[in-house]
Amino acid sequence: xxxxxxxxxxxxxxxxxxxxxxxxxxxxxxxxxxxxxxxxxxxxxxxxxxxxxxxxxxxxxxxxxxxxxxxxxxxxxxxxxxxxxxxxxxxxxxxxxxxxxxxxxxxxxxxxxxxxxxxxxxxxxxxxxxxxxxxxxxxxxxxxxxxxxxxxxxxxxxxxxxxxxxxxxxxxxx
Amino acid sequence: xxxxxxxxxxxxxxxxxxxxxxxxxxxxxxxxxxxxxxxxxxxxxxxxxxxxxxxxxxxxxxxxxxxxxxxxxxxxxxxxxxxxxxxxxxxxxxxxxxxxxxxxxxxxxxxxxxxxxxxxxxxxxxxxxxxxxxxxxxxxxxxxxxxxxxxxxxxxxxxxxxxxxxxxxxxxxxxxxxxxxxxxxxxxxxxxxxxxxxxxxxxxxxxxxxxxxxxxxxxxxxxxxxxxxxxxxxxxxxxxxxxxxxxxxxxxxxxxxxxxxxxxxxxxxxxxxxxxxxxxxxxxxxxxxxxxxxxxxxxxxxxxxxxxxxxxxxxxxxxxxxxxxxxxxxxxxxxxxxxxxxxxxxxxxxxxxxxxxxxxxxxxxxxxxxxxxxxxxxxxxxxxxxxxxxxxxxxxxxxxxxxxxxxxxxxxxxxxxxxxxxxxxxxxxxxxxxxxxxxxxxxxxxxxxxxxxxxxxxxxxxxxxxxxxxxxxxxxxxxxxxxxxxxxxxxxxxxxxxxxxxxxxxxxxxxxxxxxxxxxxxxxxxxxxxxxxxxxxxxxxxxxxxxxxxxxxxxxxxxxxxx
Numbered sequence: 001x002x003x004x005x006x007x008x009x010x011x012x013x014x015x016x017x018x019x020x021x022x023x024x025x026x027x028x029x030x031x032x033x034x035x036x037x038x039x040x041x042x043x044x045x046x047x048x049x050x051x052x053x054x055x056x057x058x059x060x061x062x063x064x065x066x067x068x069x070x071x072x073x074x075x076x077x078x079x080x081x082x083x084x085x086x087x088x089x090x091x092x093x094x095x096x097x098x099x100x101x102x103x104x105x106x107x108x109x110x111x112x113x114x115x116x117x118x119x120x121x122x123x124x125x126x127x128x129x130x131x132x133x134x135x136x137x138x139x140x141x142x143x144x145x146x147x148x149x150x151x152x153x154x155x156x157x158x159x160x161x162x163x164x165x166x167x168x169x170x171x172x173x174x
Numbered sequence: 175x176x177x178x179x180x181x182x183x184x185x186x187x188x189x190x191x192x193x194x195x196x197x198x199x200x201x202x203x204x205x206x207x208x209x210x211x212x213x214x215x216x217x218x219x220x221x222x223x224x225x226x227x228x229x230x231x232x233x234x235x236x237x238x239x240x241x242x243x244x245x246x247x248x249x250x251x252x253x254x255x256x257x258x259x260x261x262x263x264x265x266x267x268x269x270x271x272x273x274x275x276x277x278x279x280x281x282x283x284x285x286x287x288x289x290x291x292x293x294x295x296x297x298x299x300x301x302x303x304x305x306x307x308x309x310x311x312x313x314x315x316x317x318x319x320x321x322x323x324x325x326x327x328x329x330x331x332x333x334x335x336x337x338x339x340x341x342x343x344x345x346x347x348x349x350x351x352x353x354x355x356x357x358x359x360x361x362x363x364x365x366x367x368x369x370x371x372x373x374x375x376x377x378x379x380x381x382x383x384x385x386x387x388x389x390x391x392x393x394x395x396x397x398x399x400x401x402x403x404x405x406x407x408x409x410x411x412x413x414x415x416x417x418x419x420x421x422x423x424x425x426x427x428x429x430x431x432x433x434x435x436x437x438x439x440x441x442x443x444x445x446x447x448x449x450x451x452x453x454x455x456x457x458x459x460x461x462x463x464x465x466x467x468x469x470x471x472x473x474x475x476x477x478x479x480x481x482x483x484x485x486x487x488x489x490x491x492x493x494x495x496x497x498x499x500x501x502x503x504x505x506x507x508x509x510x511x512x513x514x515x516x517x518x519x520x521x522x523x524x525x526x527x528x529x530x531x532x533x534x535x536x537x538x539x540x541x542x543x544x545x546x547x548x549x550x551x552x553x554x555x556x557x558x559x560x561x562x563x564x565x566x567x568x569x570x571x572x573x574x575x576x577x578x579x580x581x582x583x584x585x586x587x588x589x590x591x592x593x594x595x596x597x598x599x600x601x602x603x604x605x606x607x608x609x610x611x612x613x614x615x616x617x618x619x620x621x622x623x624x625x626x627x628x629x630x631x632x633x634x635x636x637x638x639x640x641x642x643x644x645x646x647x648x649x650x651x652x653x654x655x656x657x658x659x660x661x662x663x664x665x666x667x668x669x670x671x672x673x674x675x676x677x678x679x680x681x682x683x684x685x686x687x688x689x690x691x692x693x694x695x696x697x698x699x700x701x702x703x704x705x706x707x708x709x710x711x712x713x714x715x716x717x718x719x720x721x722x723x724x725x726x727x728x729x730x731x732x733x734x735x736x737x
Contacts, residue, residue: 010356014305018297025298055483062480068302068322071356 002031003057003077004153007046010069011037018067019046028052028060032085032150043071047083047152076153083153086125088113089135092142093120101141108134119144127151179309179340180209183273186316188216189348192244194235194606195273196220196228200248201288202275205340220606220635223627225252227599229259230625233268234600237586238561239607240393242269242323249275250288253334254295258593261299263330265590266414267391269323270330271316272300278338279307293334301329309342317349326359327478328391359477363494363502371449371473371490372506376513378447378471380522381407384430384459387414387589388452388476388496390582395419397500398451405507406516408526410438412453413574414589421578427526428535431459432725433571436533437526439723439731442467444525450474452496455485456590457727465730475499533723535575536737542716543692545569545644549576551695552614552642555703560612561586561604565597565621567651569644571721573616595624598641602628605637612640612703619645619672629682632708640702641710646717647672654720658735679710688712 009015016035023030031049038045050060057075064073076083093101098120105112105122108130114121124134128151135146177185183206187195197219199207210219222228225247232243243263247256253274263270277286293305302322304315319331375381389398389411395418402409402425409419410430419426428435430442442448448470453459460466463485474481474488475496482491492499516523537546549572552562562577563586564570570587579585586604588596601615615622622643632639644650653667676686685707689698695713702709723734 014293014297017294021297055487059480059484066478066480068354068357 001053001057001077002049002051003075004081004083004151005048005050005061005064006074006076006153007048007064008038008071009044009046010071011042011044012069015044015069016046018069019064022063022067023050026059026063028056034150034152049151074155076155080156081153082156083127083151084125085128085131085149085151086123087131087135087146087148089122089124089138089143090119090145091122091138092118092144094118097141101138104134104137110134175345176343177346178205178209178343179312179335180205182309182312182344182346183316183335183340184209184213184217185346186313186348187244188213190242190316190320192217192242194218194220195244195246196222196231196235196603197246198222198225198228198248198252200252200275202249202277202337203246203335203340205337206246206275206335219246220602220631222599222631224625225255226259226595227602227625227628227631229256229270229272230262230593230596230599231603231606231628231631232270232272233259233263233596234563234586234603235607236263236268236270236603237600238583238604240583241607242271242320243603244271244273246273247275248288249277249292250290252288253292254290257295257299258591260296260330260332262588262591262593262596264299264301266387266588267328268330269328271319271323272330272332274332274334276305276334276336279336280338282336292332296332299330300332301327303332303334305334306336306339309339309344312339313346313348317352318354321352321354322357326357360493361477361495361498363475363492363499365502367490367492368499368502368506371492372503372510374447374471374473374490375405375407375449376507376510379519380445381447381449381519382441382445382470383407383409383449383451384411384442384453385409385415385418385451386412386453389415389418390452392452392477392496393582394452394497394500395582397497397504399423400504401500404504404515406519406523407449408441408523410434410442412456412459412589413570413587415453416574416585417579417582420580422580427530429574431731432461432727433575433721433723434725434731435535435575436723436734436736437529439725439734440529441526443730443732445470448472450476450488451500452476454481457485460485461725461731462728465732533736537719537722538737540716543690543695543713545572545646545713545715545719546576547692548642548644548695548713548715549573549616552616552699553577555696555699556612556614558584560584560614561601561608563587563597563601563604563613563615565615565617566592566594567618567621567649568646568654568719568721569616569618569621571651572644575721594621598622598625598639599628601639601641602632602637605639606635609637614640614642617641617643618650619643619647619669619675620649622675623673626678629679629684629708629710633683636706637708638706639708641708643675643710643712645672645675645712645714646719648717650717651721657720658724659726675710675712679708684708684710686710686712688714690714
């Protein structure tokens with residue numbers, strides 16, 4: 001199953017390498033990974049998308065927590081959250097197709113960010129489903145190049161996310 | 175008053191109680207070594223002959239004493255030569271601080287002479303590592319390094335020290351306390367989980383304790399022994415757990431796993447409750463995971479949450495320090511109604527007694543000298559007041575099987591990584607920690623040759639380490655696998671050339687002795703022990719001898735090949 005995991009880490013050199021090394025070294029997969037500073041400049045947030053069964057996801061969360069530079073780990077999947085990604089799409093646009101491309105861009109509330117005689121470069125933002133729909137509709141015109149950010153996600157409920165630090169083993173409340 | 179980076183480093187080591195370091199100098203650590211001369215009264219430096227020897231010696235020092243082992247090496251090749259040792263310590267959770275020199279900060283990344291990205295290289299095999307870029311961060315980093323090494327699940331920490339940072343100076347004050355927001359190991363087990371575990375143990379008719387190296391690391395042998403003894407629970411251990419429970423106790427079943435004993439492997443398969451303490455369900459223990467202990471509920475006590483339910487799903491996980499958790503469990507037992515535990519488990523203990531009787535550890539005595547006999551003789555002569563290190567392979571498994579370890583920290587062996595060449599330098603480290611104890615490396619001829627250069631170290635510091643080579647002129651364990659699984663095609667496992675170990679020892683200034691017949695074994699051991707010098711004992715053994723029982727890799731534990 002696909003999981004969106006949000007990780008707060010020390011904003012220090014080498015931390016990204018520790019996280020990516022953990023995934024490659026233990027054979028976990030990363031579909032996408034995003035890193036940027038938070039309001040506190042000493043902390044960065046990573047949003048990563050991964051796949052695996054419950055046992056693998058549990059290991060991923062525990063292994064992330066074990067890294068000394070990892071402050072908190074939240075598994076957003078299964079909770080109420082919003083995620084968005086952005087794509088820059090360079091698509092063929094000649095005299096006959098320009099109008100149709102623009103119409104599609106409008107439907108997806110995207111923007112044209114660059115124009116050349118034979119192409120448009122579009123900016124589209126949305127969740128995974130919307131991105132796929134936009135790409136499917138633009139494909140017939142001929143997509144020359146596409147650059148995607150991968151999703152970033154935020155919890156709708158509490159600050160930082162639904163689960164507190166999952167450093168401890170899941171234990172029932174007494 | 176300002177101090178240089180090198181002075182701050184050594185002052186910080188003193189503050190951490192370090193009185194011994196193992197090392198090898200070089201260009202990038204010139205300043206540190208120069209300053210070290212002024213600290214020679216307080217910090218003893220053991221000069222090894224290869225950096226791998228330094229890190230294994232620091233490891234042996236740490237495992238035998240429970241203190242943090244420290245080693246100091248130069249940049250580039252000095253640093254990369256420690257990697258095997260660092261990985262060895264990481265797999266077995268040994269507290270180490272490895273100090274590596276680095277080229278000056280301005281040259282980092284320029285492919286400078288003797289430059290290696292050792293922080294990058296060791297990221298996956300250290301608990302954590304640091305590159306010190308500013309002398310003002312140095313004291314705090316050293317403090318953190320020792321804190322991380324010895325707390326939680328212990329492990330090696332590497333600190334990379336650029337040459338200019340060591341020459342630079344700043345005001346020195348050593349932090350007295352430490353708080354790391356992202357590092358808070360759990361020491362106390364969850365009270366509710368402990369209660370649940372105790373209830374399960376109280377009800378179990380066929381319980382079994384499976385103890386690992388974590389029991390030794392947390393100094394919980396007393397509590398483990400109390401739990402087993404009070405409630406009549408038989409105990410098996412992993413290789414790393416040998417010595418955590420008295421090897422001569424009637425409830426002890428011997429080691430479990432690939433070369434585990436028949437009663438241990440049968441008990442773990444047939445128990446109704448498995449209590450894993452400080453062990454991690456390694457593939458050499460479980461055999462085929464799907465067939466591992468199929469009828470049991472499982473309790474797992476471990477300080478590292480990632481060890482829990484990693485390989486085998488667990489019913490009652492308890493994250494915490496083994497000693498604390500076992501203490502709480504023993505206390506919690508007082509609230510349970512008293513029972514005659516040995517009576518309740520009589521059938522189970524009877525069954526185990528049967529297994530012990532029908533299939534004990536044994537070997538065929540043949541015409542040649544048998545390695546098992548040598549190990550039993552060493553055990554008989556030294557008793558239990560001895561520290562045994564091993565290399566890796568048949569020598570290691572025979573030691574685990576035929577030497578009876580009754581106290582913790584008396585067996586020092588590379589369990590997780592399985593590092594050949596570990597045992598001899600580790601024995602040197604243990605001998606430095608305990609100058610008066612008998613320290614014996616039980617070796618193979620293959621493994622011993624991997625770090626034989628450390629004979630010079632043992633001789634230089636007059637460390638009376640003994641090496642017992644079980645010499646079969648081949649890489650015995652690999653040859654055993656080839657015999658069993660490759661139709662006896664012995665591809666590159668038989669040494670055509672081997673040194674004369676007696677002459678080799680003498681060339682280094684040590685003593686060399688040899689035994690080729692059973693009756694020569696005891697006199698050789700006694701002579702070696704009578705000398706306060708490093709001694710190499712060359713026991714020329716029957717090369718066809720194999721380690722049994724053996725469970726083929728990936729097979730269920732009940733499929734044992736017996737003698």
